[in-house]
Amino acid sequence: MSSHLRKVVLAIVALAIAAGITVAASTAASSKKDAVKAGGTYKVGWEQSFGFTDAFDPTGEYLGNAWALYSNLLLRTLVGYNHVAGAAGNVIVPDIASSVPKPTNGGKTYTFHLKSGIKFSPPVNRAVTSKDVLYAMERLANPKDGGQYPFYYTVIKGWDAYASGKAKSISGIKTPNNSTIVFNLTQPTGDFLYRMSMPATSPIPVEVAKCFTGAKANQYGRDLISTGPYMIQGIDSVNIGSCSAIKPASGFDPLSSLTLVRNPNYSQATDSKAARESNPDEFQFTVDSNSDDIYNKVAAGQLDDEVSSPSPVVLRKYLTTPSLRSRLKQNVGDRTWYITMNLTQAPFDDIHVRKAMNYIIDKQALRKGWGGPTAGDIATHIVPNPILHNILSEYDPYRTPNDSGSEALAKKAMKGSKYDTNGDGKCDAAACKNVLMIADVRAVDKAMVPVIIADAAKIGITFKVRSINGAYPTIQTPKNNVPISERPGWGKDYADASTFFAELFSSDTIIPQGNTNYSLVGLTPAIAKKIGAKGTVTGIPSADKQINHCQTVSGPSRVSCWASVDRYLMTNVVPWVPYLSARNLNVISSNVTKWNYDQFSDQTAYAHVAVK
Amino acid sequence: MIFYIARRLAWTVLVIAAVLLITYAVFFLLPQGDIATRFAGKSPSTEELNEIRQRLDLNHPWYAQFGLFVKHFFTGDEYGWPGLGKSYVNNVSVMTQISSRIARTLWLIAGAAVIWLVSGVAIGIISAVRRRSILDRVAMGFALFGISAPVFWLGLMSLWLLWFKLGIGGGTGYSPISQGLGAWAGHLILPWCVLALLYAAFYARMTRNNLLETLGEDYIRTARAKGLSERTVIFKHGLRASLTPIVTMFGLDIALLVGGAIITESVFNLQGVGWLAIQSAQNQDLPTLVGVIMLTASAVAIMNLVVDVLYAFIDPRVRYA
Numbered sequence: 001m002s003s004h005l006r007k008v009v010l011a012i013v014a015l016a017i018a019a020g021i022t023v024a025a026s027t028a029a030s031s032k033k034d035a036v037k038a039g040g041t042y043k044v045g046w047e048q049s050f051g052f053t054d055a056f057d058p059t060g061e062y063l064g065n066a067w068a069l070y071s072n073l074l075l076r077t078l079v080g081y082n083h084v085a086g087a088a089g090n091v092i093v094p095d096i097a098s099s100v101p102k103p104t105n106g107g108k109t110y111t112f113h114l115k116s117g118i119k120f121s122p123p124v125n126r127a128v129t130s131k132d133v134l135y136a137m138e139r140l141a142n143p144k145d146g147g148q149y150p151f152y153y154t155v156i157k158g159w160d161a162y163a164s165g166k167a168k169s170i171s172g173i174k175t176p177n178n179s180t181i182v183f184n185l186t187q188p189t190g191d192f193l194y195r196m197s198m199p200a201t202s203p204i205p206v207e208v209a210k211c212f213t214g215a216k217a218n219q220y221g222r223d224l225i226s227t228g229p230y231m232i233q234g235i236d237s238v239n240i241g242s243c244s245a246i247k248p249a250s251g252f253d254p255l256s257s258l259t260l261v262r263n264p265n266y267s268q269a270t271d272s273k274a275a276r277e278s279n280p281d282e283f284q285f286t287v288d289s290n291s292d293d294i295y296n297k298v299a300a301g302q303l304d305d306e307v308s309s310p311s312p313v314v315l316r317k318y319l320t321t322p323s324l325r326s327r328l329k330q331n332v333g334d335r336t337w338y339i340t341m342n343l344t345q346a347p348f349d350d351i352h353v354r355k356a357m358n359y360i361i362d363k364q365a366l367r368k369g370w371g372g373p374t375a376g377d378i379a380t381h382i383v384p385n386p387i388l389h390n391i392l393s394e395y396d397p398y399r400t401p402n403d404s405g406s407e408a409l410a411k412k413a414m415k416g417s418k419y420d421t422n423g424d425g426k427c428d429a430a431a432c433k434n435v436l437m438i439a440d441v442r443a444v445d446k447a448m449v450p451v452i453i454a455d456a457a458k459i460g461i462t463f464k465v466r467s468i469n470g471a472y473p474t475i476q477t478p479k480n481n482v483p484i485s486e487r488p489g490w491g492k493d494y495a496d497a498s499t500f501f502a503e504l505f506s507s508d509t510i511i512p513q514g515n516t517n518y519s520l521v522g523l524t525p526a527i528a529k530k531i532g533a534k535g536t537v538t539g540i541p542s543a544d545k546q547i548n549h550c551q552t553v554s555g556p557s558r559v560s561c562w563a564s565v566d567r568y569l570m571t572n573v574v575p576w577v578p579y580l581s582a583r584n585l586n587v588i589s590s591n592v593t594k595w596n597y598d599q600f601s602d603q604t605a606y607a608h609v610a611v612k
Numbered sequence: 613m614i615f616y617i618a619r620r621l622a623w624t625v626l627v628i629a630a631v632l633l634i635t636y637a638v639f640f641l642l643p644q645g646d647i648a649t650r651f652a653g654k655s656p657s658t659e660e661l662n663e664i665r666q667r668l669d670l671n672h673p674w675y676a677q678f679g680l681f682v683k684h685f686f687t688g689d690e691y692g693w694p695g696l697g698k699s700y701v702n703n704v705s706v707m708t709q710i711s712s713r714i715a716r717t718l719w720l721i722a723g724a725a726v727i728w729l730v731s732g733v734a735i736g737i738i739s740a741v742r743r744r745s746i747l748d749r750v751a752m753g754f755a756l757f758g759i760s761a762p763v764f765w766l767g768l769m770s771l772w773l774l775w776f777k778l779g780i781g782g783g784t785g786y787s788p789i790s791q792g793l794g795a796w797a798g799h800l801i802l803p804w805c806v807l808a809l810l811y812a813a814f815y816a817r818m819t820r821n822n823l824l825e826t827l828g829e830d831y832i833r834t835a836r837a838k839g840l841s842e843r844t845v846i847f848k849h850g851l852r853a854s855l856t857p858i859v860t861m862f863g864l865d866i867a868l869l870v871g872g873a874i875i876t877e878s879v880f881n882l883q884g885v886g887w888l889a890i891q892s893a894q895n896q897d898l899p900t901l902v903g904v905i906m907l908t909a910s911a912v913a914i915m916n917l918v919v920d921v922l923y924a925f926i927d928p929r930v931r932y933a
Contacts, residue, residue, distance in 0.1 A: 055702050062653050143663045148653025215667050219703050254702035289878040293784045514649035514656045
């Protein structure tokens with residue numbers, strides 16, 4: 001090597017080393033700048049209003065947004081979650097229980113031991129005992145106290161007797177000492193631990209909540225006593241000396257803002273960092289009626305996160321600007337959107353017609369109405385894939401090219417129908433003309449309805465569309481005999497497929513009002529008479545046997561059991577045209593140094609966020 | 613005059629009662645399903661629905677509920693007098709909800725009204741006096757723009773351009789006077805201007821047309837023939853006569869805005885009474901909705917009366933027996 005060449009090589013090496021040092025230094029500086037640290041205020045814009053279903057009282061609160069606040073920040077349950085995205089976020093972990101119990105007595109008894117050192121926030125300031133969990137369960141069972149999902153706990157012995165006032169206690173719940181609680185069930189219930197992870201089961205101090213029963217039940221939400229790392233600002237100043245002295249905590253104005261501050265009685269030693277890091281010192285949730293304003297403030301760093309829906313303009317901006325892309329968070333929402341068909345109403349009382357509908361609908365076009373692929377994956381069956389551990393991820397019984405619908409396949413299915421009298425693959429009976437379809441008036445409904453009308457017309461079905469602002473009450477009343485609706489969507493309550501099948505397809509859940517088994521799967525003439533449903537009420541297929549069987553199965557075979565129910569429903573009953581497995585979208589600010597998604601509540605994992 | 617006012621007040625009470633009765637009827641008779649299911653969970657049992665109905669007083673026919681409302685209104689309830697009940701949704705008393713929001717709505721209306729009245733009438737006068745001049749055409753062009761531009765668009769554009777890009781004003785939300793006059797005015801200046809623009813445009817066109825019509829009257833020619841100055845002719849004789857319909861419009865506009873500045877309040881996140889009305893309608897929150905409607909109906913009826921009384925002072929020909 002000549003001396004000149006050596007100099008050049010040395011110079012290049014020196015430059016490379018210098019560059020390397022510079023890059024390393026700048027990376028270190030950058031990571032130092034964005035390092036996750038405790039402190040600061042995490043500010044969230046909340047569109048329109050809090051919209052809580054029971055005024056933030058955990059006994060009756062059924063809104064996912066509220067569950068995210070409870071589970072991540074305010075309330076601890078016997079068992080819970082690590083508040084992370086994906087399948088790991090659906091795994092049960094101990095929270096105030098020292099471990100996740102194994103069921104005994106043939107799957108009918110669950111014994112929980114409480115950790116020591118768990119205390120209620122001020123102004124209660126005392127240790128949590130098993131009796132506080134029992135009190136929460138009694139509050140949930142008492143219909144006067146506004147519980148919105150007591151049906152999950154009717155498997156506990158003596159629950160119904162207590163709920164109806166025939167017993168003074170729930171015989172199936174025992175508290176042999178302050179740190180033990182035992183649940184005895186009437187039958188093996190494979191998802192019981194999931195049920196005990198729901199916020200209504202978190203311990204409630206009787207000395208405060210006794211003031212909020214009956215007509216005043218849900219006013220407890222204004223003075224919620226925490227067991228988690230945060231509490232409502234000002235709750236420590238509330239006088240709980242007597243019921244009449246209790247005033248709402250200053251940090252919660254149900255109309256405009258909720259501020260959470262650190263709970264001084266929370267001990268990180270009783271929790272795990274994997275479940276709750278609890279980085280910010282404060283959380284501020286502020287109602288803002290202007291969604292554009294929320295996103296502008298997030299962009300400007302005046303807010304850090306949002307509980308809203310990004311408009312197509314906002315989405316485009318974050319998807320097409322490379323520097324912003326990492327601030328748009330897309331996560332599987334464990335929710336299926338679908339078209340429901342009523343098995344009692346012509347022409348959908350014929351399975352061939354329902355199959356033809358599954359073939360003809362252009363699911364890609366429907367998804368476009370939701371904003372395209374960003375909105376989620378095309379749904380090909382009932383339960384979102386993550387809940388079934390992806391067993392059915394390739395299952396698509398009505399597969400069409402590019403999910404855009406197939407006239408040929410639809411007509412082939414229709415040919416088997418009694419409503420196709422001339423066998424040309426088109427419905428030519430009067431029952432297929434002017435079929436009532438209930439739609440809503442959201443932007444997505446307006447985009448989807450023309451697609452459904454055009455597609456169905458190809459197989460001879462025409463619709464008379466009635467658009468209602470808030471269509472659910474109409475389709476939830478079976479005596480309205482709604483043949484078809486494009487409105488429904490269903491999300492999990494917890495990561496078990498029973499929260500889909502039991503609620504949506506069990507004949508037990510067919511009720512006169514608030515009915516969610518829209519298709520009336522399992523309807524019998526007796527039930528039809530009771531609820532006022534008319535039409536073809538005999539010979540309706542049922543999935544009760546399969547659902548009841550899977551409810552008792554535990555362990556890994558439970559998931560495959562539910563997968564078989566999904567397949568059965570999609571091929572033997574065909575109550576829906578599922579079209580979208582929705583994704584949840586969040587936009588965060590540049591101030592956020594750590595963010596995660598809570599798969600349990602399908603919201604931001606506030607337990608794992610951090611700001612600069 | 614006193615008898616006239618007493619008679620009108622009696623009618624006002626009847627009108628408000630009729631409005632509320634219709635509200636109740638519409639609320640319960642529209643095909644929206646059982647309201648109790650809105651506050652129940654998934655698949656509620658009959659017992660649970662009954663409990664909710666009982667808790668919300670929904671277990672009576674709608675007319676009986678109306679009767680209960682009237683009774684509580686006059687006798688008061690646990691939150692004091694007048695008894696307007698509490699929200700179905702968040703348990704906050706309706707009186708508290710309205711009183712915590714009325715100030716921001718009234719400030720919005722007051723500021724905007726001053727702007728639109730002064731600017732609208734001034735532009736109208738200039739346009740009428742300088743008819744067909746460049747000034748007139750520019751003013752009427754402004755009026756056309758003000759009338760045509762939707763408030764939500766103007767609001768969003770002004771926020772984006774003036775606040776977000778240029779940093780003018782305090783942005784969205786409401787800041788009470790107690791937190792500083794500057795912050796209060798900073799948060800209201802954009803909503804004032806946006807809300808005022810629409811009304812200023814109307815007032816400018818109306819003032820111009822009325823004034824032009826009045827200036828063509830015989831008595832104006834007589835006034836000029838008597839040698840009165842143009843200023844006296846326009847302001848003393850012309851404007852006074854053409855102000856009567858403006859006063860009517862002004863009174864009713866202000867009253868309607870008490871519950872009707874919905875778009876402005878939403879775009880600027882002021883969360884006033886109009887916003888509350890929309891929220892309560894969307895949440896099927898009857899007590900709050902009734903409270904807001906009552907407030908708005910009372911404002912309209914009372915402003916109507918005030919306008920009628922003011923006529924007597926503006927127009928000497930009007931006399932009330």
